[in-house]
Amino acid sequence: MSIAALIKLGILTSVFLTVLGLGLAATWNDATYLTRKPALLARSLLSMFVVMPIISLCAAMLFHLPPAIKVALVALAISPVPPLLPQKELMAGGHGAYAISLVSLAAVLSIVYVPIITSLFADWFNHPAEVSAGAVAKIVLTTILAPLALGMAIRASLPSFAERAAKRVGLIGVALVLLCCLPLMIRLWPLITSFLGDGTLLMLTLITSLGTAVGHFFGGPDSWNRTVLGLSTSARHPAVAIAVTTSVVDEGRLALAAVVLYVVVVTIVTVPYVLWSKKHLIAAASSAP
Numbered sequence: 001m002s003i004a005a006l007i008k009l010g011i012l013t014s015v016f017l018t019v020l021g022l023g024l025a026a027t028w029n030d031a032t033y034l035t036r037k038p039a040l041l042a043r044s045l046l047s048m049f050v051v052m053p054i055i056s057l058c059a060a061m062l063f064h065l066p067p068a069i070k071v072a073l074v075a076l077a078i079s080p081v082p083p084l085l086p087q088k089e090l091m092a093g094g095h096g097a098y099a100i101s102l103v104s105l106a107a108v109l110s111i112v113y114v115p116i117i118t119s120l121f122a123d124w125f126n127h128p129a130e131v132s133a134g135a136v137a138k139i140v141l142t143t144i145l146a147p148l149a150l151g152m153a154i155r156a157s158l159p160s161f162a163e164r165a166a167k168r169v170g171l172i173g174v175a176l177v178l179l180c181c182l183p184l185m186i187r188l189w190p191l192i193t194s195f196l197g198d199g200t201l202l203m204l205t206l207i208t209s210l211g212t213a214v215g216h217f218f219g220g221p222d223s224w225n226r227t228v229l230g231l232s233t234s235a236r237h238p239a240v241a242i243a244v245t246t247s248v249v250d251e252g253r254l255a256l257a258a259v260v261l262y263v264v265v266v267t268i269v270t271v272p273y274v275l276w277s278k279k280h281l282i283a284a285a286s287s288a289p
Contacts, residue, residue, distance in 0.1 A: 014176035015143045021170025023151015024162040026100045031152065033101035040220060044102055047218040047233045049113060052211050053077040059207050063199045072258035073203065076236040078117045079110070098228045104148060106232075107140040143237070184260065191257035200258065204265040208234045212273055227277040235266055 034041040056077035060070040114136045155162035185192070195201055215233030219226030 010180035011177055012142070014173045014180060016147045016173070017169055017176065018173030019144055019147040020151045021166050021168075021173060022100065022103075023148040024155055024166035024169060026096070026148070026152050027155065028152060030097040030100045031104045031148070033097040034105055035101075040098075040225065041105070043218040043220060044229055044232070045109070047215045047229055048106065049078070049109070051214050051218075052233050053117065055210050055214070056207055059203050063203050065198065065200060065203075069195075069200055069254065069258050072255040073207070073262070075255075076259060076262050077207070078114055079237040098225055099232075100148075102228065102232055103144060107144040110140055110237075111137045139237075181260075185264075188253065188257045188260055191254060192261050195258065195261055200261070201265070204262050205269055208262075208266050208269040212270060216273075223277075223280065230273060230277075231270060234270060236262065 034044065053074065056073050060073050151162070151166075211234035212230045216226045216230035218233075219229040
C-alpha cells in the first residue's frame with residue numbers, strides 16, 4: 001500500500017472515530033432537534049447553503065486566480081458541515097443538540113444539494129461537472145451518518161460504556177487526523193506556499209471571517225446557537241470539496257492544496273471567535289439571576 005493510500009485510510013479512520021465519539025454522547029432526540037425548531041432550521045440552511053456560497057462566488061470573481069482555485073473555493077462553500085466541527089462548537093459553548101442535528105441534516109441534504117449546485121457553479125466557471133448524488137452519499141454515509149448512528153445505538157444499549165468511551169474515542173480520532181495531515185501538508189507545501197502571494201490566502205481569510213459573521217447573525221438571539229451556526233457556516237467538509245474539484249478540474253493537486261489551506265485558515269481564523277464565545281457565554285452565565 002502506498003503512502004498516499006495509507007494517509008487516506010488514516011484520515012477516513014480518524015473521521016469515523018471522531019464522529020463515533022460524538023454519537024456515543026448523542027441521542028436520537030439530539031439528532032432530530034432542528035425538526036422541532038423550523039425557524040432556526042430555515043435560518044441555518046439559509047446561512048450555510050445560500051449566503052455562504054454567494055460570498056465565496058463573489059470573492060472568487062473579484063480575484064484573478066486560476067480556475068482550479070476558484071472551483072475549489074466554491075466547492076468548499078457548498079460542502080456540508082465537517083465532522084470535526086461539533087467538538088469545536090461544544091468547546092466554544094454551543095448547544096450540543098443543535099450542533100449534532102445540524103451536522104446530521106446538512107449531511108443528508110448535501111446528497112441532493114451538492115450535485116445540483118456544483119453543476120451550476122461549474123457552468124459559470126466554464127467547466128463541466130459530474131458529481132453524482134451517489135458519490136456524495138458515499139462520503140457523508142461513511143464519514144458522518146454511519147458512525148453517528150452506530151454511536152447512538154451503542155449509547156442506547158450501553159449508556160455507561162458510551163459515556164466513558166465517548167471522549168476517549170473522539171480524542172483518538174482528532175489525534176489521528178492531525179498525524180495524517182502532517183505528511184499531507186509536507187507533500188503539498190510547495191503548492192500551498194505558492195498561494196501566499198497571489199491573493200488566495202487573503203480570499204480564504206475573508207471568506208472565513210464573513211462566513212462566521214453571517215452564521216453568528218443568523219443564529220438569532222440565543223448566544224449558544226449563534227456560536228454553533230457561526231462556526232458551521234465558515235467550516236466545510238474537505239472530502240466532499242475534493243470530490244467536487246477533482247471532477248471539475250484537471251489540476252487535482254492544485255485544488256487539493258487549496259482545500260488543505262482552507263482547512264488550516266478556518267482553524268486559525270476561528271480560534272479568536274471560539275475564545276470570545278466561551279468568554280462571552282461564561283460572563284452571561286455568571287451574570288444571570
